[in-house]
Amino acid sequence: MTASTLTRGRSALSRRPAREGGLTWVSGLGLGITMLWFSLLVLIPLAAVVATAAAGGWDQFWTTVTNEQTLAAIRLTLGGAVLVTMLNVVMGTAIAWVLVRDRFWGKSVLDVLIDIPFALPTVVAGLVLLSLYGAQGPLGVDVANTRAAVFLAFAFVTLPFVVRTVQPVLAELDRDVEEAAASLGASRITTFRRIILPALAPAIAAGAALSFARAVSEYGSLVLLSGNLPFQTEVTSVRILSSIENDNRAGAAAVATVLLLISLLVIIAIDLLQRRLVRRG
Amino acid sequence: MALVDVPHRGFDEDQRDDTERAREIRPRRRASLGTWILRLVVTAYLFLLVAWPVSLIVQRTFSEGLVELRGILDDPDVVHALRLSVIVAVIAVVINTVFGVGMSILLVRYEFPGKRLLSAFVDLPLAVSPIVVGLSLVLVYGGRDGWFGPGLESAGFQVIYATPGIVMATVFVALPLVIREVVPVLEEIGIDQERAAHTLGANAWQTFRRITLPAIKWAIVYGVVLSLARSLGEFGAVKVVSGNLLGETRTATLVVEEKYLNFDKGGAYATAFLLALVSVACIVVVAIIRPKDDTP
Numbered sequence: 001m002t003a004s005t006l007t008r009g010r011s012a013l014s015r016r017p018a019r020e021g022g023l024t025w026v027s028g029l030g031l032g033i034t035m036l037w038f039s040l041l042v043l044i045p046l047a048a049v050v051a052t053a054a055a056g057g058w059d060q061f062w063t064t065v066t067n068e069q070t071l072a073a074i075r076l077t078l079g080g081a082v083l084v085t086m087l088n089v090v091m092g093t094a095i096a097w098v099l100v101r102d103r104f105w106g107k108s109v110l111d112v113l114i115d116i117p118f119a120l121p122t123v124v125a126g127l128v129l130l131s132l133y134g135a136q137g138p139l140g141v142d143v144a145n146t147r148a149a150v151f152l153a154f155a156f157v158t159l160p161f162v163v164r165t166v167q168p169v170l171a172e173l174d175r176d177v178e179e180a181a182a183s184l185g186a187s188r189i190t191t192f193r194r195i196i197l198p199a200l201a202p203a204i205a206a207g208a209a210l211s212f213a214r215a216v217s218e219y220g221s222l223v224l225l226s227g228n229l230p231f232q233t234e235v236t237s238v239r240i241l242s243s244i245e246n247d248n249r250a251g252a253a254a255v256a257t258v259l260l261l262i263s264l265l266v267i268i269a270i271d272l273l274q275r276r277l278v279r280r281g
Numbered sequence: 282m283a284l285v286d287v288p289h290r291g292f293d294e295d296q297r298d299d300t301e302r303a304r305e306i307r308p309r310r311r312a313s314l315g316t317w318i319l320r321l322v323v324t325a326y327l328f329l330l331v332a333w334p335v336s337l338i339v340q341r342t343f344s345e346g347l348v349e350l351r352g353i354l355d356d357p358d359v360v361h362a363l364r365l366s367v368i369v370a371v372i373a374v375v376i377n378t379v380f381g382v383g384m385s386i387l388l389v390r391y392e393f394p395g396k397r398l399l400s401a402f403v404d405l406p407l408a409v410s411p412i413v414v415g416l417s418l419v420l421v422y423g424g425r426d427g428w429f430g431p432g433l434e435s436a437g438f439q440v441i442y443a444t445p446g447i448v449m450a451t452v453f454v455a456l457p458l459v460i461r462e463v464v465p466v467l468e469e470i471g472i473d474q475e476r477a478a479h480t481l482g483a484n485a486w487q488t489f490r491r492i493t494l495p496a497i498k499w500a501i502v503y504g505v506v507l508s509l510a511r512s513l514g515e516f517g518a519v520k521v522v523s524g525n526l527l528g529e530t531r532t533a534t535l536v537v538e539e540k541y542l543n544f545d546k547g548g549a550y551a552t553a554f555l556l557a558l559v560s561v562a563c564i565v566v567v568a569i570i571r572p573k574d575d576t577p
Contacts, residue, residue: 023391023392024485026485027390027391030386031393033383035399038380038384038403041452042402042405044421044428045414045417045418045420045421045422046405046417048420048427049416049420052420091323091326094319094322097319098323102319110327111568112565113327113331113332114327114331115567115568116335116560117331118507118510119507119514119560120560121515121516121537121553121557122411122517123516123534124514124534124553124560127541127550128334128337128338128553128557129334131334131337131338131550132329132333132334132337133334155330159331188315213408214408217410219411219412220411220534223538224541237412237413240413240416241520241521244412244415244416244419249416249419249420252416253416253420256416256417259409260409260413263405263408263409264405266408267401267402267404268401
């Protein structure tokens with residue numbers, strides 16, 4: 001979204017007189033109010049997290065972040081997020097493919113199912129997964145309070161991201177090129193690898209970045225499902241919350257800063273990827 | 282080939298064109314073995330991950346008839362929590378809609394320094410952990426030692442551990458949703474009609490109300506429905522800022538956790554069912570609205 005805003009905004013600007021692209025006093029006032037609101041709500045609070053983490057000095061920050069239990073939590077979160085992102089790259093692309101190219105009865109139901117993890121309250125998502133994969137589930141598997149539960153919760157909440165970024169790009173893709181490749185003797189796999197995949201790559205990467213960011217920051221669905229056992233199933237968000245509850249705000253802010261840094265990197269990555277997407281499209 | 286039959290390929294017709302062409306050109310080859318396997322894998326994955334678990338919650342809620350549901354609806358604390366959740370969600374959606382539309386117009390139609398940074402930062406709430414959101418608000422608006430909190434509190438305005446804090450946390454997490462829907466549509470429609478209206482003597486407000494608003498109407502509705510689902514279901518950020526006081530600042534999602542941890546599983550499932558019902562209804566409404574959006 002962000003990159004396309006920029007590129008198209010600029011090309012539109014060159015077409016119109018300079019007066020309209022600039023700020024009038026009404027839009028200037030609107031910008032001022034919007035920025036004030038955005039600062040009070042988002043920018044200043046997030047700055048406060050970094051400032052609180054920095055207040056204790058580098059040594060204290062480093063000691064907090066490299067605390068063994070914290071490191072275990074960060075490792076579990078990042079590891080789980082990487083694994084689930086890989087799963088989403090494969091399954092998300094496959095789901096998008098089926099939704100766009102295949103036609104069968106009940107397909108629109110699948111389309112609705114994709115959005116449910118996004119809209120379902122996270123704590124409800126945890127409960128929902130627990131009812132199938134918990135102790136009294138009809139499948140007879142019990143993943144509650146294990147690392148598999150963390151992975152399962154990640155997979156559930158990140159499901160929509162790759163699908164929803166790949167789907168529109170796949171739908172817009174020109175079929176003529178594929179038909180040309182096929183008529184020149186390329187197999188379906190070759191066509192997919194050489195023609196379709198390169199066109200989808202930026203969208204897949206953007207979706208992967210989103211799903212990685214979502215998994216890293218997940219909290220709600222894990223509360224009931226993973227048991228939050230230190231060194232076992234405790235993720236970073238839970239670690240931060242326990243610091244807050246122990247009134248250790250500096251500690252909480254230090255770990256939160258690490259998460260914020262990851263979020264920021266992901267946002268930058270998405271921005272760059274989407275710019276590439278726009279240039280191609 | 283098929284392009285000859287379709288002289289004008291509009292933006293929105295692309296997908297329909299493609300499926301039509303696919304039917305014309307290769308009607309048999311599509312349903313090969315590979316297609317069937319893919320179809321099966323995807324359906325099984327979605328069934329196991331989403332459909333079956335979500336349907337189980339309905340089953341658990343109604344396993345003893347309407348007892349559980351009636352039980353939570355007779356509990357004044359739960360009813361209070363549900364009402365609080367709805368009020369907070371409605372306020373958050375109104376705020377996010379007004380500022381979301383304003384922000385989208387600023388980002389698409391105007392040039393100003395720092396625009397690039399702002400448009401990147403708008404997405405940040407989607408990537409930040411709800412716990413970090415809660416912590417950040419407590420650090421600034423906390424009544425004891427926040428940056429602004431003590432000042433606001435001495436002026437008689439408590440934010441953290443009160444409803445304003447819950448509203449702020451909810452607005453924060455749902456912030457990008459309206460903007461992400463409206464911005465692409467604003468880009469799509471361009472500025473020609475707005476300029477025409479301007480030339481014909483319409484002022485900024487008239488142009489917005491008569492030209493821009495009708496064009497982005499469905500994008501706003503879509504964003505509002507998504508925001509509503511997200512706001513109603515916010516959990517982590519609210520948990521940090523609300524203080525979770527029974528009958529005061531406990532929201533519906535917090536009730537689910539509390540009931541489950543206190544071994545009132547029936548009550549937890551029933552409350553979760555109500556929340557799931559609303560969010561699934563939101564998704565279905567969006568699914569019905571969306572095709573209308575694609576064929577103007």
